[in-house]
Amino acid sequence: MRNSLIPVVSLLGVSLGYLLSGTVLIEGIFNLPGLGYQIFTAIPQHDGPVVVGVGTLLVLVFLLVNLLVDLLYGILDPRIRLG
DSSP: OTTTHHHHHHHHHHHHHHHHHHHHHHHHHHTOOSHHHHHHHHTTTTOHHHHHHHHHHHHHHHHHHHHHHHHHHHHHOTTSOOO
């Protein structure tokens, strides 16, 4: 069972990246307040620091999730360890 969870964890990690990128479009279209809406409204206003700041925050969240996925690999399958 634990070996079969590795592809599921991988898929969840990648899916979160798609969800984060989709928030910009979905929140912009439906006027939902959030980080995606901040980027969506800052781009036409040429507000570079907001775009860079929120984009950096979303990238950091994605990197932390990928780190968590990699750590879960070692927990789920003992053969996958740092040497």
